[in-house]
Amino acid sequence: MGRISASVDPAHVERFGRHGYFGWFESVDDPEVADALLDAAGTWVRERDMVRLTGPHSYCSTQEFGLLTGGFDSRPAAFQSHNPPYYLDLLSAAGFTPDFRTDTFSYFADRDADQLARLVRRGAAVVDQQGLRVRSLEPARWEREIDLIHDLLSASFATNHDMVPMSRAVLGFQTDEIRPFLDPRLVRFVELDGEPVGFSMLMADANEVLAATHGRAGPGFLIRYPWLKRRVGAALVLLIGVRPEVAGRGIGRVLAGEIARVGLGEVPPYRAVHTTWVHEHNWQSRAYMGLTDASPARSYAIYGKALTP
Template sequence: MTADAVRRTAGLTVTPVETRADRAAFLGLPYRLHRGSARWVPPLRRDARALLSRSRNPFFEYGEVALFLARRGGEPVGRVAAVSNPRHTEFHGSPDGFFGLFECADDLLAADALLETAADWLRRRGLTSMSGPVNFSTNDECGMLVDGFDRRPAVLMPYNPPYYPLLLAECGFGAAMDLWAWEREVAEPADPRLARVAERLASHVRVRPVDMRDFDAEVARMRRIYNAAWESNWGFVPMTEREFSAQARRLRPVVRPELVLMAEADGEPVGFCLTLPDVNQALYAAGGRLTPRSALRMASAMRRIDGCRVVATGVLPEFRRRGVEAVMFLRTLEAARGLGYRTGEVSWILATNAAANSAASGIGCARSKTYRIFKRGI
């Protein structure tokens, strides 16, 4: 056994994930916990494994992760990842630790033991707080659903049962930041003021679809805008070139070029808007595995996708508040309508980002879900 000691309490054990069997149990737990849920979307197991792969996930080039599994009577009942992100510490000047990949039965003792074990691991590395869930940075899937449990999550967004935030509250966690999701019907007409803004900007701002033939260069342009546009946001850490490229390669098979827009002023990129088809509708049909039968179900479901999600929008600071965001949203809405999508989600937006939330409201969206990142001292 490693220095990360076994924690035992009331018939419960929490141990580090060390063996192949441990890892299989860790990866398999959410599929067992949420089996039969009409809301939870099983990720492809190959993608779940890739997240933990030191050779495939660029986070491991600088970050450190420890996995822990709770068992009761030998059966897995919970899991958690403790996450040390030195780039976050350096960028924000604060020794913050994180937890992620949290899954647990409705078992307060198990949840508390898991989170205490993660806190011990972080404390030994000189970190003084623990925030999450974050898998493994705010550039990845993060947040815990606290309202909007009545529908499935959009692509790249999490889902959890309603008792999860109650467990965290009982374990001493408070809200650090809320993340809002917005939604609208694509067929609804846009506010005529957006068209007038687009006309006003047309002489010096051009909005175009991404050029898939120039994919690598387009990705580099988006990364420069993303890191500059988001650098003052709560919890943000600049993405490395390899992180951004890996994410782009992962998403490329589902990209519809009409929904990925670049804004240019005098020929120079100043903004982008990334929207994806809601492939969660197809992943739900696959059930987490790509067997010949599930692959056929997934392929059939892909043809019936009727929703999309605005995943990321960024505009260079010097071009904000000029209407560039509004024009990109308008063009995205027009493209989504032309592709036959029924609904669109804009997520997530920091609850404190008044400008972005106002823009979402301004294009006719209504708030649909709230995700929360929790925090406590350790």
């Protein structure tokens, strides 16, 4: 009838206070079932000295999270959770309210070519003006490249109070998991005077592979996988980071242009780009979305509730 997980992320507690997570939430359309699940999660985190229950989260804030609140008729990309609309009523009836909201966006070569081309031109102009070098990930230097991504990510989000810092171990674990879907051409580094100052990481949308198998990854899946992977037409934006000391130099424009190139079909076979979650307070990313007049494809919210002693 339902399921739920409860967890505590020490990094989240250190930055935001004694908040426990609930996640992997599924329930039939019955408030009593949902209440029982959420009460069990609340009890578990309260016993570990937490004072607030938030979610849905996976086991840390860099994995799948959020309750879908809009875009129910669209197909989720990888890492985008999905749920029926009645989940909103279940959480509301249980006393949960939104803590913050996020959106995802989608761009397609056939629909958004003019707007994407504008981003490409803006980025190329900065490369020429600043004398920048843009390169792809080098698979032969995998561990060093992940070290570099971690360094850039940590620096770019050091003062971002909406994000929990990601350890090198967590980043390494997560990138190792998705490595089969990481096309090196989709991971881009921007260098200024020979020093890396920004990066963007995209991956092939793994959900397209699963859709091609009708959700059944049986014994023949590994044999068919190389062929299926070549048919993936969309890429998913995972991470973007720019060193704060080069703020105002247009590095973000360059990365936006590199992402737009993928959406335009300049990196075959991809002809579409989906973003992961863009926080409602992430004004930098939302400014770039504004340049394309894009509307959110899917909207999410993290819900929270104070726990009684």
